[in-house]
Amino acid sequence: xxxxxxxxxxxxxxxxxxxxxxxxxxxxxxxxxxxxxxxxxxxxxxxxxxxxxxxxxxxxxxxxxxxxxxxxxxxxxxxxxxxxxxxxxxxxxxxxxxxxxxxxxxxxxx
Numbered sequence: 872x873x874x875x876x877x878x879x880x881x882x883x884x885x886x887x888x889x890x891x892x893x894x895x896x897x898x899x900x901x902x903x904x905x906x907x908x909x910x911x912x913x914x915x916x917x918x919x920x921x922x923x924x925x926x927x928x929x930x931x932x933x934x935x936x937x938x939x940x941x942x943x944x945x946x947x948x949x950x951x952x953x954x955x956x957x958x959x960x961x962x963x964x965x966x967x968x969x970x971x972x973x974x975x976x977x978x979x980x981x
Contacts, residue, residue, distance in 0.1 A: 923965050930954035 937950040 920965060923961050926961060927958060930958055 934950055934954065937947060
């Protein structure tokens with residue numbers, strides 16, 4: 872029987888190949904995790920954007936009813952002013968605030 876003979880150069884090359892494979896695998900894993908996080912963030916923003924649109928439609932309908940049916944003085948001011956304040960708050964929140972999702976250290980699974 873012949874013994875397998877491996878030179879130190881071949882061992883070093885095999886270790887180098889394994890190291891490169893592990894690094895490529897970890898980089899792909901990190902890239903996939905970053906893509907997942909970006910997708911979650913965009914879904915949250917789209918959900919908030921949808922709520923803003925629905926609230927805006929409701930505000931416009933109430934304002935249209937009051938204006939067309941002859942709202943007077945303070946009623947007209949209230950119907951046009953209060954929703955404008957709420958809408959500006961919602962719009963500002965949608966454009967400026969993003970969800971903070973703390974990252975776990977140590978790479979543990981959830």
